[in-house]
Amino acid sequence: MDFSDWTSLVAAISAAIAAIASCISVFLTNQREKNNKKPIVVPGMKIFDVEIRNLLSDWGENKEIPKKFSNTTLPICNHGNTPAFNIRYSFELESKLDQIQDEGFMQGGRYLIELKESQLYVFIKEGEYFKSEVRDVHSYTRTLDEVAPLSKTGIFIPDYYLILINYYFFNSLNKSFLSSKNKPHSLILKIMYDDINFSTWVQEFKIYIPPISKFNGHNLEARIEYKKSSKRKKVKS
Structure with missing residues (x-):
């Protein structure tokens, strides 16, 4: 094979490599544009x-607090460039609790809280009597029609979670409660959308x-944050 043949071969290989690189570049560009068109729905702080x-x-x-869902909202944001439709969301406690039972002091009164068989029992002493409440600890699903691109809306936090958090903060006034390394309960938020x-x-x-x-016994300064528990996945039809 003479020099001209080698030159032709190198030129052909270079052209082939350039063509492959161009195809890869086009593919990656298309994938990037395709991903940019997807809605990305996440909660906010x-x-x-x-x-x-x-x-x-x-x-x-x-x-x-009303039953099932409170009036307290958490923002969810669509960071994508296209809308998200038919949003479905639900909450559940991160750790399964077989039973919670304790007593504490609250503005001169007493209360008792107990969690058994997916039901939360709350007893609050008002004067000489106890006011009682029973709340279900279930994973209810709520829906939203749409979250527009680069915008946010609110989703409602379940009633039992706020009750447990209120319970935690009232008990946090007791140093022995904090010294036992008690922490506020966490939720798992599941979001589905089209x-x-x-x-x-x-x-x-x-x-x-x-x-x-x-928390000083009356006023609470707090914030709710989030972490990813799983990667975003496409649901197979």
């Missing part, structure tokens, strides 16, 4: 400065309160 009168105080409104191509996506997040909150 929220700061609270609220008054807590008793275990049933709602952080979202100056009312008693994109413009009718593909369904799902992802889970840990919702928690970091240990920087301040």
Whole structure:
């Protein structure tokens, strides 16, 4: 093989490599554009400065926590460039608790809280009598029609979680309670949604309160944060 043949061969190989590189570049560009068109729905952080009168105080409104879902909201944000449709979300406690039972002091009264068989029993002493409440600890699903691109909306936190968090903060006034390394309970948030191509996506997040909150027995300063618990996955149809 003479020099001209080698030159032709090298030129042909170089052309082939350039063609392959061009194809890869086009493929990666298409994939990037395709990913940029997908909605990306994640929760957001929220700061609270609220008054807590008793275990049933709602952080979202100056009312008693309604059943199933409170009026306290957590933001969810769509960081994608296309809308997310048919959003379905649900919460469940991160750790399964067989039973919680304790007593504490609360603005001159007493309360008792107990969790058995997926039901939360709350007893609050009002004068000479106890007011009782029973709340179900289930993973209810709620829906939203749409979250527009680069926007956010609110989702409602379950009632039992706020009750458990209120219970934690009232007990946090007791130093022995904190010294036993008790922490606020965490939630697992599951979000499912559809994109413009009718593909369904799902992802889970840990919702928690970091240990920087301040509570003086009446006023609470706290924030709710999140961590990814799983990667975003496409649901097979």
